Amino acid sequence: xxxxxxxxxxxxxxxxxxxxxxxxxxxxxxxxxxxxxxxxxxxxxxxxxxxxxxxxxxxxxxxxxxxxxxxxxxxxxxxxxxxxxxxxxxxxxxxxxxxxxxxxxxxxxxxxxxxxxxxxxxxxxxxxxxxxxxxxxxxxxxxxxxxxxxxxxxxxxxxxxxxxxxxxxxxxxxxxxxxxxxxxxxxxxxxxxxxxxxxxxxxxxxxxxxxxxxxxxxxxxxxxxxxxxxxxxxxxxxxxxxxxxxxxx
Numbered sequence: 001x002x003x004x005x006x007x008x009x010x011x012x013x014x015x016x017x018x019x020x021x022x023x024x025x026x027x028x029x030x031x032x033x034x035x036x037x038x039x040x041x042x043x044x045x046x047x048x049x050x051x052x053x054x055x056x057x058x059x060x061x062x063x064x065x066x067x068x069x070x071x072x073x074x075x076x077x078x079x080x081x082x083x084x085x086x087x088x089x090x091x092x093x094x095x096x097x098x099x100x101x102x103x104x105x106x107x108x109x110x111x112x113x114x115x116x117x118x119x120x121x122x123x124x125x126x127x128x129x130x131x132x133x134x135x136x137x138x139x140x141x142x143x144x145x146x147x148x149x150x151x152x153x154x155x156x157x158x159x160x161x162x163x164x165x166x167x168x169x170x171x172x173x174x175x176x177x178x179x180x181x182x183x184x185x186x187x188x189x190x191x192x193x194x195x196x197x198x199x200x201x202x203x204x205x206x207x208x209x210x211x212x213x214x215x216x217x218x219x220x221x222x223x224x225x226x227x228x229x230x231x232x233x234x235x236x237x238x239x240x241x242x243x244x245x246x247x248x249x
Contacts, residue, residue: 004197004248005030005187005241006166007227008150009204010061010123012036012050013043017208021224023049025204026056029228030236033199033245035061035123038110039068041210047114057245059121059147060111062104062138064128070106073099090131101137108145121164121246123150127171132157139163148246150199164249168195173202178222180232187239197249198241202227 009022012034019042025031032055036046040063050058063069065084069077075096076082076089089095111119122142123129129138130152139161142149148164152171168190173183183200190198204224205211211220226232236243 002240002242003191003195004166004244005236006033006197006199006244006246006248007031007202008033008035008059008123008199009202010035010125011040011203011205012058012061013038013040013046015040015205015208015210016042016045017206017211018042018220019046019049021205021220022046023053023056024206025202025224025227026053029204029224030233030243031056031202031204031227032243033057033059033120035059035119035121036111036115037061037063037066037125038107038114039063039066039070041067043114050115057120057247058115059123059246060108060119062107062122062124062129064100064103064124064134065126069103070110071099071103073103075099084126086128086131090133093133095131095133097133097137100134101141104138104141108141118145119147121148121150127152127155130155130158135159135161148249164246166195166197166199166246166249168193168198169201170198171201173200173223174216174219176219178219178226180226180229180235183226183232184235184239187236187241191239204228
């Protein structure tokens with residue numbers, strides 16, 4: 001029996017360069033799952049492209065740290081914008097949880113309007129759904145909507161939940177030293193733990209002006225090279241994995 005491998009490209013909708021990179025990684029590589037930021041500057045472009053690649057499963061990348069929210073969030077925004085100060089508020093036990101729950105609902109509804117269907121799964125930008133105070137809100141929402149959710153079991157202070165998810169999750173394919181060996185090490189480590197399903201987080205992109213401003217810029221291009229390598233696809237199959245989406249769980 002083959003193990004399921006979901007290579008999920010985060011940040012669909014961030015920019016056109018990001019979008020084209022994800023589509024390239026799907027058409028020519030091993031990425032057949034992605035998650036969209038519905039408040040991203042190029043999310044309508046992402047939705048349009050996704051219709052041309054029906055094999056690409058699209059989930060929702062819940063956003064609480066970037067851009068403008070879709071609902072009023074005076075307890076989380078500064079000058080109308082979201083930002084990384086969310087962790088400071090979490091440490092102070094000052095998160096506006098009702099606002100966050102409302103924003104989650106708004107982003108979900110916006111996703112359905114844009115993509116014409118429910119997301120395959122839910123994760124989040126900068127892993128904010130793994131903040132212990134936020135996790136139960138997102139997990140309960142995912143269960144109500146009958147959608148899967150990314151769960152990082154290595155996160156601290158996060159309870160077990162009954163959502164549909166993979167047995168393993170890895171964010172290790174990330175950083176300045178991106179190559180095929182790193183990707184395959186992620187698979188081998190997962191297999192050694194006996195996991196029958198694995199999600200690997202990825203960020204393939206072409207560099208444009210938006211991506212260039214990101215703290216994580218050029219490695220996205222390196223990821224794209226690795227994820228579209230014919231030798232990687234062969235090595236994945238050789239290790240007994242089949243590529244899939246959260247719909248295959």
